[in-house]
Amino acid sequence: MNQTGHYDEQRLGELLRALRPVPQGWIEAAQELPRVRREMDDIVARAVADAEFRRALVEDLENALRAEGYEPEVIPLDELRRRLDEN
Amino acid sequence: MAVRIHTYETAERVVIFPRVLGSLTDAKLVARCRTRDDAAWSELVNRFARYGYAIIGQGLSRRAADAEDVFQEVFTRTYQHLDRLRNDEAIRPWIAQLTRRLCIDRIRAGSREQLSDEELEPREMDETLATLDESLDVHEALAELPENCQEILDRFFSRDESYQTIAAGLDIPAGTIASRISRCLTTLRVLLAGRETVPDTS
Numbered sequence: 001m002n003q004t005g006h007y008d009e010q011r012l013g014e015l016l017r018a019l020r021p022v023p024q025g026w027i028e029a030a031q032e033l034p035r036v037r038r039e040m041d042d043i044v045a046r047a048v049a050d051a052e053f054r055r056a057l058v059e060d061l062e063n064a065l066r067a068e069g070y071e072p073e074v075i076p077l078d079e080l081r082r083r084l085d086e087n
Numbered sequence: 088m089a090v091r092i093h094t095y096e097t098a099e100r101v102v103i104f105p106r107v108l109g110s111l112t113d114a115k116l117v118a119r120c121r122t123r124d125d126a127a128w129s130e131l132v133n134r135f136a137r138y139g140y141a142i143i144g145q146g147l148s149r150r151a152a153d154a155e156d157v158f159q160e161v162f163t164r165t166y167q168h169l170d171r172l173r174n175d176e177a178i179r180p181w182i183a184q185l186t187r188r189l190c191i192d193r194i195r196a197g198s199r200e201q202l203s204d205e206e207l208e209p210r211e212m213d214e215t216l217a218t219l220d221e222s223l224d225v226h227e228a229l230a231e232l233p234e235n236c237q238e239i240l241d242r243f244f245s246r247d248e249s250y251q252t253i254a255a256g257l258d259i260p261a262g263t264i265a266s267r268i269s270r271c272l273t274t275l276r277v278l279l280a281g282r283e284t285v286p287d288t289s
Contacts, residue, residue: 007225007279009272016229016244018222019137020144026155027136030162031129037166076163 029074036074043070044083057084109134109230114175121169132162135179137245138223139186145215146190146208150197157189164189179223183216228278236271243268 007015043065047054056064061081062072108116108130116134119127139161143154164185165178172181191207209215229237238257242248243264254261 007276009269009276012225012272012275012279013244015218015222015225016240017247018219019141019226020245022136022140022158023155026140026158027132029159030132030136033162033166034123034125034128 032074036076039070040075040080040083043075043080044087047084048087054084112176113178117169117172117175117178120166128166131165131178135182137226138179138219139182141219141222142183142186142216143190145212146187147193148209150194153193153197157186157193160189161186179220183220187212187216225275225279228282229275231278232271232274235267236274239264239267240271240275 043057047057053064053068056067061077065072065075108119108127111119111127111130113134116127116131120131136158139158140154143157143161147154147157161182165182172178174181187208194207195202229240232240235257239253242253242256248256250261250264253259253264259267
């Protein structure tokens with residue numbers, strides 16, 4: 001801001017430049033978090049209820065997920081493994 | 088086959104109500120997110136994505152390869168902590184501190200040696216953060232301008248696009264870009280000046 005308390009054009013330009021665009025894929029991945037969390041809840045619940053599904057997950061997590069129509073690329077697999085161990 | 092809970096209803100809400108969500112205060116937006124409103128969460132990510140990204144850019148200046156991991160971790164933890172926030176209105180400083188801490192953790196984890204404070208975080212980080220806060224205020228004001236002004240100012244300043252690129256992207260004559268930018272900046276200045284009214288204490 002300048003001495004009168006208002007922004008001059010140069011300062012405004014600097015402030016507009018300070019926040020750069022984020023790669024779109026990063027934003028989309030963050031926006032998908034709620035869906036991914038729900039999918040993880042769904043997977044864990046199914047694994048608790050279905051011993052066969054659980055065994056498939058433990059044997060080969062990524063392929064078992066893919067075979068069931070999930071996208072393992074977007075699921076935090078380490079966290080899912082931990083939750084499967086806990087349940 | 089997995090049941091996809093990501094419904095058309097949710098997708099429609101994103102399309103129909105973006106302006107409504109965009110006008111919510113931070114506290115109200117957080118409250119909406121807490122009800123597991125996917126559209127509200129998308130707006131929250133949009134609102135703070137550039138801010139977090141800029142902090143990461145400063146905090147991880149020498150470790151750019153880790154930036155995406157930290158960015159996703161910031162929003163994962165934010166989502167997980169929605170129910171435990173003590174002050175919804177303070178979501179911005181909460182995200183800022185979380186981002187700083189995750190950057191430091193990442194640098195520390197990637198180093199075999201004991202690092203000094205200066206190596207963990209630039210000395211001028213507080214000052215930088217104050218500038219980014221001010222910048223976010225300006226961007227929030229920008230969001231209140233007509234869409235053509237938002238677009239042209241964002242393209243020119245934030246995306247570093249040339250007059251020619253902007254003209255081609257917006258299908259307007261290149262010779263009018265400078266004057267449009269100037270007019271939009273004036274509108275933005277007026278809007279910001281209106282926000283700076285000093286309370287009457289007499």
